[in-house]
Amino acid sequence: xxxxxxxxxxxxxxxxxxxxxxxxxxxxxxxxxxxxxxxxxxxxxxxxxxxxxxxxxxxxxxxxxxxxxxxxxxxxxxxxxxxxxxxxxxxxxxxxxxxxxxxxxxxxxxxxxxxxxxxxxxxxxxxxxxxxxxxxxxxxxxxxxxxxxxxxxxxxxxxxxxxxxxxxxxxxxxxxxxxxxxxxxxxxxxxxxxxxxxxxxxxxxxxxxxxxxxxxxxxxxxxxxxxxxxxxxxxxxxxxxxxxxxxxxxxxxxxxxxxxxxxxxxxxxxxxxxxxxxxxxxxxxxxx
Amino acid sequence: xxxxxxxxxxxxxxxxxxxxxxxxxxxxxxxxxxxxxxxxxxxxxxxxxxxxxxxxxxxxxxxxxxxxxxxxxxxxxxxxxxxxxxxxxxxxxxxxxxxxxxxxxxxxxxxxxxxxxxxxxxxxxxxxxxxxxxxxxxxxxxxxxxxxxxxxxxxxxxxxxxxxxxxxxxxxxxxxxxxxxxxxxxxxxxxxxxxxxxxxxxxxxxxxxxxxxxxxxxxxxxxxxxxxxxxxxxxxxxxxxxxxxxxxxxxxxxxxxxxxxxxxxxxxxxxxxxxxxxxxxxxxxxxxxxxxxxxxxxxxxxxxxxxxxxxxxxxxxxxx
Amino acid sequence: xxxxxxxxxxxxxxxxxxxxxxxxxxxxxxxxxxxxxxxxxxxxxxxxxxxxxxxxxxxxxxxxxxxxxxxxxxxxxxxxxxxxxxxxxxxxxxxxxxxxxxxxxxxxxxxxxxxxxxxxxxxxxxxxxxxxxxxxxxxxxxxxxxxxxxxxxxxxxxxxxxxxxxxxxxxxxxxxxxxxxxxxxxxxxxxxxxxxxxxxxxxxxxxxxxxxxxxxxxxxxxxxxxxxxxxxxxxxxxxxxxxxx
Numbered sequence: 001x002x003x004x005x006x007x008x009x010x011x012x013x014x015x016x017x018x019x020x021x022x023x024x025x026x027x028x029x030x031x032x033x034x035x036x037x038x039x040x041x042x043x044x045x046x047x048x049x050x051x052x053x054x055x056x057x058x059x060x061x062x063x064x065x066x067x068x069x070x071x072x073x074x075x076x077x078x079x080x081x082x083x084x085x086x087x088x089x090x091x092x093x094x095x096x097x098x099x100x101x102x103x104x105x106x107x108x109x110x111x112x113x114x115x116x117x118x119x120x121x122x123x124x125x126x127x128x129x130x131x132x133x134x135x136x137x138x139x140x141x142x143x144x145x146x147x148x149x150x151x152x153x154x155x156x157x158x159x160x161x162x163x164x165x166x167x168x169x170x171x172x173x174x175x176x177x178x179x180x181x182x183x184x185x186x187x188x189x190x191x192x193x194x195x196x197x198x199x200x201x202x203x204x205x206x207x208x209x210x211x212x213x214x215x216x217x218x219x220x221x222x223x224x225x226x227x228x229x230x231x232x233x234x235x236x237x238x239x240x241x242x243x244x245x246x247x248x249x250x251x252x253x254x255x256x257x258x259x260x261x262x263x264x265x266x267x268x269x270x271x272x273x274x275x276x277x278x279x280x281x282x283x284x285x286x287x288x
Numbered sequence: 289x290x291x292x293x294x295x296x297x298x299x300x301x302x303x304x305x306x307x308x309x310x311x312x313x314x315x316x317x318x319x320x321x322x323x324x325x326x327x328x329x330x331x332x333x334x335x336x337x338x339x340x341x342x343x344x345x346x347x348x349x350x351x352x353x354x355x356x357x358x359x360x361x362x363x364x365x366x367x368x369x370x371x372x373x374x375x376x377x378x379x380x381x382x383x384x385x386x387x388x389x390x391x392x393x394x395x396x397x398x399x400x401x402x403x404x405x406x407x408x409x410x411x412x413x414x415x416x417x418x419x420x421x422x423x424x425x426x427x428x429x430x431x432x433x434x435x436x437x438x439x440x441x442x443x444x445x446x447x448x449x450x451x452x453x454x455x456x457x458x459x460x461x462x463x464x465x466x467x468x469x470x471x472x473x474x475x476x477x478x479x480x481x482x483x484x485x486x487x488x489x490x491x492x493x494x495x496x497x498x499x500x501x502x503x504x505x506x507x508x509x510x511x512x513x514x515x516x517x518x519x520x521x522x523x524x525x526x527x528x529x530x531x532x533x534x535x536x537x538x539x540x541x542x543x544x545x546x547x548x549x550x551x552x553x554x555x556x557x558x559x560x561x562x563x564x565x566x567x568x569x570x571x572x573x574x575x576x577x578x579x580x581x582x583x584x585x586x587x588x589x590x591x592x593x594x595x596x597x598x599x600x601x602x603x604x605x606x607x608x
Numbered sequence: 609x610x611x612x613x614x615x616x617x618x619x620x621x622x623x624x625x626x627x628x629x630x631x632x633x634x635x636x637x638x639x640x641x642x643x644x645x646x647x648x649x650x651x652x653x654x655x656x657x658x659x660x661x662x663x664x665x666x667x668x669x670x671x672x673x674x675x676x677x678x679x680x681x682x683x684x685x686x687x688x689x690x691x692x693x694x695x696x697x698x699x700x701x702x703x704x705x706x707x708x709x710x711x712x713x714x715x716x717x718x719x720x721x722x723x724x725x726x727x728x729x730x731x732x733x734x735x736x737x738x739x740x741x742x743x744x745x746x747x748x749x750x751x752x753x754x755x756x757x758x759x760x761x762x763x764x765x766x767x768x769x770x771x772x773x774x775x776x777x778x779x780x781x782x783x784x785x786x787x788x789x790x791x792x793x794x795x796x797x798x799x800x801x802x803x804x805x806x807x808x809x810x811x812x813x814x815x816x817x818x819x820x821x822x823x824x825x826x827x828x829x830x831x832x833x834x835x836x837x838x839x840x841x842x843x844x845x846x847x848x849x850x851x852x853x
Contacts, residue, residue, distance in 0.1 A: 037398045088590045094397055095344055096593035099541055099585050102346075106534065107582025113575040221530075225409065228402045236398070267413040270406035277399055278391050471717045471726070478703055478714045485701040488663060490689035490718040490766055 005258065008137050013254035014247055015139070015147035021246025022150040022205040023223060024230035025157055025239050026198030032174040032237030033194040034090060039101040040081075042224025043108035044199050048074050048206025049215045050112060053121050056210075062127040064145065067207040071200045078199025082192045090191075105220075112217035121215040146208035153204045154243055157197070161239060170194060174237065222266060226253075229273040248272075309450045318446040322518070324559045325453035326511055331539035331551035332460040333507035338537070339546030340464075340473065341500040342480025343393070344401050346533055347408025350388075351381040351505040353415065353527035355512025360427050360522060370440035374513040378506040385505035386498055393497045396483075408530055415524040426523025429516055440517045449518055456514060457552070460507055464548055467503070476500050480546075538581055542588055544597025553596050558584075613640035616770055616801050617662075622671035622681075624657055631657040633825040634671070639770065639803055644796045646816030646833070647805045650846055653822040655805045656698060659772050662803075663695045664688045675770070690718065694768035696759045698775045698805075702747040708734065708758055709743040715765030733761040737791055753784035760791070770801045777808045789815060813837060821845070 027041050038044075051070045055061040061069075081104065089100045132139045161167035172180040173190040181187045213219070226249055234245030249269055256268035309318055330352065338344045358380045359373025368376070392403045416424045432439040435448075442448045467473045475496050478486040487493050516522050526532075535558075543554025558581070565577035592599050617639040624632040632654045639645050649655050660666040662673060664685040673681040680688050689695075703711050712730035713723075720726050734740040737757040742750065750758060756776070763771060776792055777785050789811055796802050796815075806812040812819065813833040821829040821836055823845040829836045836842055 031398075037402070085586060085590065092589070092593055095338075095342075095541070095545060096589040098344060098346075098398070098401055099537070099593075100589035102534070103582045103585025103587075103589060105582070106578055107586065110575045110578035110582055114579060225402075225405060229406070232399060232402065261417070263417050264413060267410045270410050273406055274391060274403060277395055277403065469723055471721050471723065474710065474714050474717055474723075474726075477706060477710075481703040481705055482701050484665065484685070485697070485703070486714070487685040488665075488689055488695050488697075489715050489762065490686050491714075492684075492686045 004136055006255075009254040009258045010251055011137055011139060012143065013251035015143050015250070016253070017247035017250025018147045018150040018154065018243070019205055019208060019246075020223075020226055020230050020249050021243045022154050022201055022208075024227045024234070024242040024246055025154060026201035027227050028231045028234065028237060028239050028242050029157075029161075029170075029201070030194055030198040031231065032239070033170065034086075034191055036086065036089075036097050037101070037228070037236075038198070039098065039224070040105035040108060041198075041202060041227055042220025042222075043105045043112075044074060044077065044202045044220070045206045045209070045223050046112060046215075046217060046220035047077065047108065048203040049210045049213070049219060050116065050121075051203075052207045052210035053123055053215050056123045057121075063123060063207050063211045064127050064149070067149070067204055070207040071203040074203025074206070075196040075200040077203075078195040078197070079192045081199070082195035086191070086195065087188070105224075109217050109220070116217070118216060118218075123210050123215075140212065142212035146211055149208045150205060153201065157201060158240060160197075166193070170197075225266070226269060229269055232273055233276050305454060306451075309447045313445075315446055318450050320560060320563055322446060322450055322453045323563075324555045325450075325457045326514065327536065327539050327559055328552045328555035329453070329457040329460045330508055330511045330536045331543070331554055332457070332464055333504045333511070334536050335540045335545060335547075335551050336464060336467065336476075336507070337500045337504035339540060339550070340467070340480065341476040341497060343497060343500070344537075345404040345504075346401050346537065347404035347406075347411075347530065348504075348508060348536055349528050349530065349532040350408050350411045351385065351508035352512040352515070352532065352536075353411075353522075353524070354381040354384055354505075355509030356516040356522045356527045357415070357421060357427070357512075358509070359513040360429050360516045361421060364427065364430055369438055370513060370517050371438075374440075374510055377509040377513045381505040381509035381512075382502045385501045389498045389501045393494055393501075405530060405533075408528070408533060412524055412528040412530075415528055422523065424524065426521060426526070429520040429522070431520065449514075453514060456510055459510075461548070461552075463503065463507065468548065472496070472499065477546075535581075538585055540595075541593075542584060542595055544595030545593075547595070547597040550595050550597045557596075613643065615639070616641045616643075616676060617803070618672075618674040618677075619662070620672045620674070622658070622661055622668045622673060624654075624661055624666060624668050630825050632661065632668070635822070635825075635827055636671075637820050637827060637830055639801055641769070642796070642799050642801050644792075644802045644804065644815060644817050646812040646819045647803060647822060648807075648809070648812055648819060648836075648842075649822035652824070653845075654825040655822055656774060658822070659695065659774055659805065662688075662772060663693060689766060689768075692767075692769035693772065694763035694766050694770070695772040696756070696763055696774055698778065700752070700755045700759055702750070702755055702758055702762075704746075704748040706747055707743070708739060708745050708747055708750070711747050711758055712761045712765050715762040718766040730761075730765055733765040736764060736794070737761045738787070753780045753788065756780060756788060757791070760795075764795070764800075768800060770803070771795070773802060773804045776804060776806055777811055785811070 023045060027038055030036060030038050048070050051073055052063045052066055055066040055069065056063065085100055085104060089097050130141050132141055132144060161171060169180065169185045170190055170193065173185055173187055177187055230242055230245045230249050233248060234241030252272055253265045253269050257265035260268060308321065312318065334345065334348050355377035358377035359370050362368040362373040362376055363370055388407055392400060392407065395403050415421065432441050435442040435444055475491050478491060479493055479496060483493050512527060515527065539554040539558050540551045542558060543552065544550025561580065562577045565580060588595060615638050620636050622632055622635045635658060647655050657666065661668050664683050668681050672679055675691055675693065680691065703714065709730055712733050713726045716726040716729040720729065731740060731743060734743055737760050739754060739757050739761060742754065747758060776788055780788060792802065793815055804812065816833055818831060819833050819836040820827055821842045828841045828845060829839040
């Protein structure tokens with residue numbers, strides 16, 4: 001196992017880490033707002049990937065071009081899910097909350113299977129294609145583009161939450177719902193917005209992943225788990241921390257695959273989750 | 289409905305159930321009933337931990353798989369009767385549950401639920417890669433002829449399987465009933481409601497969670513061994529997947545989490561529903577029944593998290 | 609020949625910091641067997657934190673707590689409860705999915721494993737607090753005053769030597785207060801030591817044999833009600849400098 005291979009691994013882990021961070025950011029945002037874990041997050045990702053695929057298959061749209069559309073569609077989905085489902089279980093016991101989004105996940109996955117079948121689909125020859133040689137390392141262009149895209153989206157999200165009035169209103173609602181509403185911030189609107197933005201993040205991530213990843217109804221499951229781990233590592237509700245956490249997850253995944261065995265790479269990530277939440281239950285940087 | 293009337297009703301139902309295979313001899317209806325019993329029993333076991341104690345495990349299939357693999361491996365390599373294997377499976381599951389519980393119970397709420405998924409996935413991955421235990425190819429249960437109770441194998445008819453499954457379900461019911469009335473039951477419910485208040489009353493919370501977990505895991509493992517001896521083939525995909533964990537939860541949630549009859553009601557509805565969609569929609573039936581399941585879970589969560597049992601109680605109170 | 613009262617609870621130099629905030633600073637006081645000690649102090653004085661420390665819900669950064677001579681500062685809440693310390697919470701925490709009787713039975717089960725016996729003990733506890741007629745009602749339909757009694761009954765069922773009560777009269781309607789106060793007195797008369805946090809000055813001065821006054825995390829007075837009530841530091845803490853005479 002040469003240093004070169006490991007370095008290569010670290011780079012790819014870092015790149016994927018940004019994508020994980022983007023997926024996790026949406027989850028973290030939603031949880032920070034209303035303490036609900038979206039167990040259908042992986043399915044949102046899957047739908048975004050399918051949307052990107054059909055955009056490419058039917059209208060020859062490159063994933064990078066259709067990204068804003070996909071993100072927009074997912075935004076609408078997020079808002080719809082909030083108004084159609086989440087709104088009704090806000091005060092419900094945790095069991096009900098877990099199962100509501102769980103049920104949605106099963107439903108969406110089955111719908112995708114029924115509509116589009118189980119076969120793996122792939123977007124071929126996207127705009128960003130080929131490999132870049134840097135020093136002795138090879139970086140796939142789609143992966144690099146996805147990574148930069150994810151970082152950019154993440155940066156945009158961060159700017160939005162911290163520098164715009166709406167973003168600050170979101171933060172206020174997350175920190176103290178009652179106080180925020182007393183100051184005139186419409187909680188329902190914030191919640192719906194939170195779901196919309198959270199879904200849009202995942203939508204962007206899906207479009208980016210579709211550049212090089214296989215697309216099939218169950219694809220969301222593993223990413224979802226990785227996202228939960230990322231959010232838990234960074235701390236539920238702490239969006240900036242998910243960037244660092246995403247990178248950690250990405251690197252651990254690759255290193256585990258290289259140093260132990262490819263079959264175990266996810267198992268190691270999950271084991272890492274268990275270790276971290278036991279040692280620091282609120283995650284590395286979290287509030288809860 | 290008074291208690292006496294309820295028990296009379298249950299007794300009649302029991303008589304009917306016992307008589308069922310004597311009247312209905314076609315294999316398919318018997319298979320459906322057996323599946324109902326099995327899932328009702330698994331859901332009842334899950335219910336002990338999640339419904340009564342409030343610890344929502346989304347990875348319970350690990351115990352099912354543990355039971356199935358333990359008894360099958362013991363049968364294959366040591367020629368141990370599956371009944372012994374069943375007990376061994378339960379013991380291994382209990383030990384495993386204590387190891388899992390020790391770290392995982394320190395987590396609360398969503399962290400805990402996610403951790404159970406993570407554990408399920410880790411163990412699933414391990415099993416797929418464990419070649420001595422069959423790996424991804426799985427294990428075939430050694431066929432023994434002739435049919436016998438000792439070998440726990442019946443190839444001529446499903447009748448004995450029916451009674452064993454019914455027996456397991458009754459066992460699960462009996463255990464739940466005993467727990468409900470005992471100090472264990474009260475303590476578990478207190479933990480579910482408010483862990484800190486429970487601790488302030490002297491309840492050693494972690495220890496009791498482990499107890500609930502042990503009971504739940506052991507029971508689930510029994511179901512795993514039964515499944516192995518019924519289907520004759522096990523692999524990680526069939527006995528360890530998260531999908532199975534989900535189905536078990538759904539049965540309990542639909543029927544009524546934390547109630548005695550909930551899991552049975554849930555199974556009685558979901559299993560026939562699953563079979564019907566599979567028949568009606570052929571190959572793509574897999575997706576349709578999941579579609580229905582997903583919709584059902586969402587509806588139950590929103591409308592009545594207490595499941596059908598809670599709906600029934602509400603209806604009764606309004607008319608009573 | 610009068611024997612010196614036996615010390616039941618001995619708090620020595622207990623300190624708790626939350627980051628830069630010192631919630632409890634070097635707090636020391638004693639509670640004798642069967643004594644009724646009141647704890648007063650303006651909001652933020654550190655009273656609830658002190659209770660959390662005494663019952664194991666928080667760990668002190670420094671100091672020691674002895675119960676009947678045994679150190680308990682590092683024990684878990686359930687271990688402390690089993691040693692005979694019961695506690696009621698400021699924000700009431702009944703088990704809402706259970707009936708009143710079942711709630712109290714959870715407490716009673718600490719001393720017995722037999723459900724029938726637990727039921728009997730629970731009913732007795734409910735009788736003592738005057739809630740026996742509500743035994744089969746669901747806990748969530750109770751009024752605040754009734755919930756306070758329920759929490760008391762539940763704690764009583766564990767047969768404690770020492771009971772820590774966080775707010776007796778908070779949120780209770782005026783008519784119900786005398787009844788609650790009488791109940792507290794009865795419990796004390798029956799031999800249970802009580803440490804009571806209370807904001808209602810009239811009530812606390814009336815029932816306490818001794819008062820410990822906290823301000824900004826420190827003990828500023830410790831003595832009979834009459835003395836503490838006239839202590840200039842206490843008056844200043846509560847009412848401000850202008851009222852010190």
